[in-house]
Amino acid sequence: MRSTTRYFALGFAGVMLVACGHKDKDAPLAFVPADTPYVIANLDILDDDTRKAMLDQANSQLPSEVAQINAAADQLAKKDADGARLLHALAAEFNGKTVEAFAQNAGLDLKGYSAFYGMGLSPVVRFQLSDPTAFEGFIGRLETAYGKKLDIAKVGDQSYRKFVSAASGTQVILATVGKQAVATLLPADASESLLRQALGLDRPEKNLQDDGRLATLATAKGYQKWVVGDVELNRILPLALSGNDPLLSALHKARAQAESAKTGEPVANQLQTSPSCAAEAARIAARVPSMSFGYTKLDAKHQDGRFDIALADDIAKAFSGLKVDLPGLGSTNSSPFDLSIALPVAQLRTFWSAQADAVAAKPFTCPALTDLNDGFAKLGPATQKAAIPPFGDLLGVRIALDTLASAPGSTLPTFSGRIVLATNNPTGLLAMGQMMVPALAQLKISNDGKPLALPQDMTAMLGQPAWVAMGAKALALGVGAGEDAKIGDTLKEAGGDAGHMTRMHLSGAMYLNWLQLMEQKVDSLAAASAAMSKSDEPSIDGDSTDDAGQTAAANAARSKAQFAAMKTQAERVDSIDVEMHVGDDGMVVTSQTVLK
Numbered sequence: 229m230r231s232t233t234r235y236f237a238l239g240f241a242g243v244m245l246v247a248c249g250h251k252d253k254d255a256p257l258a259f260v261p262a263d264t265p266y267v268i269a270n271l272d273i274l275d276d277d278t279r280k281a282m283l284d285q286a287n288s289q290l291p292s293e294v295a296q297i298n299a300a301a302d303q304l305a306k307k308d309a310d311g312a313r314l315l316h317a318l319a320a321e322f323n324g325k326t327v328e329a330f331a332q333n334a335g336l337d338l339k340g341y342s343a344f345y346g347m348g349l350s351p352v353v354r355f356q357l358s359d360p361t362a363f364e365g366f367i368g369r370l371e372t373a374y375g376k377k378l379d380i381a382k383v384g385d386q387s388y389r390k391f392v393s394a395a396s397g398t399q400v401i402l403a404t405v406g407k408q409a410v411a412t413l414l415p416a417d418a419s420e421s422l423l424r425q426a427l428g429l430d431r432p433e434k435n436l437q438d439d440g441r442l443a444t445l446a447t448a449k450g451y452q453k454w455v456v457g458d459v460e461l462n463r464i465l466p467l468a469l470s471g472n473d474p475l476l477s478a479l480h481k482a483r484a485q486a487e488s489a490k491t492g493e494p495v496a497n498q499l500q501t502s503p504s505c506a507a508e509a510a511r512i513a514a515r516v517p518s519m520s521f522g523y524t525k526l527d528a529k530h531q532d533g534r535f536d537i538a539l540a541d542d543i544a545k546a547f548s549g550l551k552v553d554l555p556g557l558g559s560t561n562s563s564p565f566d567l568s569i570a571l572p573v574a575q576l577r578t579f580w581s582a583q584a585d586a587v588a589a590k591p592f593t594c595p596a597l598t599d600l601n602d603g604f605a606k607l608g609p610a611t612q613k614a615a616i617p618p619f620g621d622l623l624g625v626r627i628a629l630d631t632l633a634s635a636p637g638s639t640l641p642t643f644s645g646r647i648v649l650a651t652n653n654p655t656g657l658l659a660m661g662q663m664m665v666p667a668l669a670q671l672k673i674s675n676d677g678k679p680l681a682l683p684q685d686m687t688a689m690l691g692q693p694a695w696v697a698m699g700a701k702a703l704a705l706g707v708g709a710g711e712d713a714k715i716g717d718t719l720k721e722a723g724g725d726a727g728h729m730t731r732m733h734l735s736g737a738m739y740l741n742w743l744q745l746m747e748q749k750v751d752s753l754a755a756a757s758a759a760m761s762k763s764d765e766p767s768i769d770g771d772s773t774d775d776a777g778q779t780a781a782a783n784a785a786r787s788k789a790q791f792a793a794m795k796t797q798a799e800r801v802d803s804i805d806v807e808m809h810v811g812d813d814g815m816v817v818t819s820q821t822v823l824k
Contacts, residue, residue: 254406256343256354257437259428264436265463269343271443272453274526279338281528285823286327289796294319296789303786310375317373321366335362337407345436349467350475352412352426360404367402378402383423392416397482398475403427415478422474449536451522458520462513469509469596471501505594512597515540524818531821539814546579547810548727553701554624554650558722561733561805563628563645570624570729574652577611577620584608618657623650623701628718631708632741634748641745642691644708646718654703661703673698677716679706730808736801736824743798747791754784800824 252258257269274282301315322330331338340356357363367389371377378389388403399416403409405428412426424430436442442456467473471480477499484498518538525532552570561568587604614620629645651657654675662668667683679695681687687694695712697704699719706715724731802822809816 252341254408255341255437256356256408257341257442258435259354259431260343260345260436261347261432262434262436262439262441263463264345264347264460265349265467266457266459267343267345267436267442268455268457269345269436269442270341270454271446271456273339274454278527282526283327283338285800288800289793290322290325290327292789292792292796294322296786296793297322299786299789303783314370314374317370320373321369332358333362334366335359335364346464347412347422347426348475349464349473350412350414350422350426352410354408354410354428357404357407357409360407360409363409364404383420383427384429386427386429388427395482395486397478397485401426405429413475415474417478418474445520446522449520449522449534450524451520451534452524452526454523454526456520456522458518460518462510462517465509465513466506469501469594470506471499472506502594504592505596508592508594508597515543525820529823531823533819535817536813537815537817539810543579544810544812544814546575547729548812550575550810551724551726552623552650552728553723554626555648555699555702555704555719555721555723556626556628557624557724557728557731559731561628561731563630563733564735564738565627565629565632565645566731566733567628568624568626568724568731570724571622572624573614573620573622577614580607581611584611618651618653618660621652621656623652625649626718629738630711632738632745634745639749644692644711646704646706646711646715648702648704648718650702650723652701654698654701657703658698668696671696675700677719679712679715681712725809727810728807729810730806732804732806734804736798736803739801739804740795740798743791743795747787747795750787750791751784754780754787 257271260267260269297315297319301312301319304315305312321334325333328338330336335357337356337358340358342353342355344351344353346352378391381388381390386403386405388401390399390401392399394416397416399414399418401410401412401414401423403411408428410427414422414426418426421430425432442458443453445451445458446453446456468476471477480499481495484493484495487493487498488495516537516539519536521533521535523532524534550570550572552572554568554570556566557568557570584604584607587601588608591601592598626648627645628648629643631642631644633642635642649657658668658673662671665686667686670683671680673680673696675698677697677699679697682690682694682696690707692708693712694708695706695715697706697715697719702719704715704719706712706718800823802824803820804822805820807818
């Protein structure tokens with residue numbers, strides 16, 4: 229049922245994208261507890277032009293997505309016939325329709341309000357409906373296809389559907405409450421109070437809409453209000469390890485009962501929780517207290533996002549002021565694929581050594597965390613080894629590809645581009661390379677950035693010309709025709725600004741090229757696997773060969789559908805840029821996607 233969950237999640241994400249929220253006493257955020265440990269919600273509505281552009285994009289991808297769902301259902305059929313029927317029914321709801329038509333048939337309000345949040349650790353989804361009766365009909369069709377009706381129950385005057393899993397000790401709840409749909413995962417023995425809160429029959433004492441946490445977060449981080457997410461690890465980890473969260477307690481109890489049935493170990497013994505666990509979970513969470521994300525720009529041609537990770541003060545300070553001399557890390561990248569990653573080994577070694585010392589001075593005592601003691605104990609010696617030159621002098625690496633294409637008769641693609649290794653000691657790194665590859669010893673390389681052609685026996689291995697050059701703090705290798713004219717300028721490009729750790733540029737054409745190469749590789753592996761299955765000796769009744777062939781065919785169909793969906797998306801991409809830096813408050817990852 230993992231695939232089923234995935235596609236329902238994708239459907240919910242689509243609803244979230246076009247939903248909004250405002251100061252309405254019945255808006256989804258009005259039902260969200262102010263202290264929820266995680267939430268994704270909409271605070272504003274997309275304008276009509278942007279909504280239309282997003283729906284046009286979704287509609288163009290829909291046929292390949294439907295094919296992917298059907299392929300996943302075919303693969304699932306042998307293991308879970310009911311689940312396969314459910315996926316096929318879900319695909320049928322989309323087949324031949326636009327997203328708008330599907331939403332109308334299912335009663336979903338594409339201009340409604342939505343929220344996904346935690347009541348404790350129990351997930352709850354709320355979204356508005358344009359037609360509750362149509363939504364009930366949609367769920368009924370899925371139930372019929374699944375082959376099993378969900379149980380109907382009531383709390384007060386409110387009816388709801390439920391599916392109880394004895395194996396996990398949980399229940400899935402689905403209800404139409406007024407003009408909202410509500411879905412949640414709760415303990416199988418959830419109290420009436422917990423159930424009423426999840427359904428929204430009892431409101432939280434303080435709700436997230438009145439609290440304004442998401443609106444404040446959006447303003448502080450520059451998120452647009454269409455989708456804002458907040459994950460509070462300083463709430464999640466203590467809940468997860470304290471043994472007090474109802475959902476996790478139910479899961480642990482079900483697991484303990486299963487173990488007890490096998491081994492005779494008393495359930496009570498397995499459910500004991502050390503008093504230190506909650507405090508030590510909070511100790512870990514204090515290092516990375518929270519994460520948040522949202523769009524910073526969203527229109528017909530742009531999909532820009534930002535992801536923030538809050539860090540403890542000492543972690544942020546260790547890297548926020550650090551400037552890494554990796555050529556290209558501080559430049560606007562122009563190659564179709566250009567990736568720069570700062571790896572300042574000396575500073576990383578100092579930082580992780582300090583973390584290892586801190587754990588050694590105060591080891592974890594919570595049983596669920598004691599493995600961390602061993603991990604950090606091994607980390608200390610490892611950081612000392614990292615000081616050995618030339619690795620200890622490393623600053624970062626950059627890979628810039630100008631071309632990438634399949635090579636007839638070869639399992640590896642051909643490429644042209646440059647690789648840059650930034651280091652405090654490029655001469656030492658070169659000397660080690662010359663020791664490992666004697667052919668390099670004949671090259672007299674100076675740090676003036678001028679390219680020298682590699683020996684013929686080395687270029688013969690690469691199948692194309694190649695050059696090496698050295699700068700004051702970097703070695704560069706250029707492979708492919710014309711790269712000798714670029715390698716010198718590459719070494720002169722700007723290093724990173726303070727806190728700058730990663731930069732990537734990917735053109736839409738290169739993205740599509742990657743997908744095509746990956747598809748070719750997967751197809752060749754699938755063909756080889758099919759050939760092997762045919763050559764295997766069948767069982768007496770032939771079922772073994774038939775099953776293997778059907779599995780291979782289902783896998784191939786699913787792979788084809790997946791690549792079709794990804795290529796449809798990639799064909800609309802002009803470029804993708806990603807940047808990561810560490811500031812005073814933590815780590816920030818930004819992305820800019822430009823569409824054609």
